[in-house]
Amino acid sequence: MNNRILIVDDEEDVVNLLKDYFEMNNYSILTAKNGIEAMKQAEKQPDLILLDINMPDFDGFEVCKRIRNFVSCPILFLTAKVQDTDKINGFAVGGDDYVVKPFSLEELGARVAAHLRRDQRQMNKDKANFMGELIINYTTKEVFFRKEKINFTKKEFEIIEFLSMNSGQIFDKERIYESLWGWDSEGDSSVIAEHIRRIRTKLLAHGTKTHIETVWGVGYRWVR
16 A cells, blocks of 8 residues: 655645655645644544644644644654754654755655654554544544543443544434444443433533534434
8 A cells, every 4th residue: 555645735836746746656645735624634544744834723833733642653844944943842742854945855755755664653553533622532442622531431432433433424323322232232222312411511511512413303413
């Protein structure tokens, strides 16, 4: 499988230049033009991220800080200039390298290849879902809001996992129950409503929205 690179830059010309270069060198490419898009694309677990520092919404340092604990791949900052304080800040939030603009495509390609060769962390990547400041880590079965862990029971997390991984789709209580408890389980699907009530209460208590929407007469769906 080709290595997947996420290119994040608010300059369309830069994105297109890098995309063309790396695709010609047999990489698979994801792109984003701002911090919000970058976090969404990071859910796809790229093997390396090229991250511009100065962007709309929030800068590359903030993007790196938010995703670093949930994305194990190398992150290389792209910047027009770099000072010692920038380097310190970048490494502090989890960056692996700096590439100063303008740069040689050949040198950048060599750096990317070197980081990918050295990177063994990708063998242990976590699968995560980023929804602003709410993060669902499916590998460790943990949920965080503003870096604070929200404690859920095993079944509560399984409901969150099932609905969030099928975001936008509507499921009735029976379908959720059968998927998580099994069709031959000696129980009642009415427990789903109580579990969802508890999930919503915990999410609201931490200051985030409930994310689980009731579609009256039909069922429940996860909304971002």
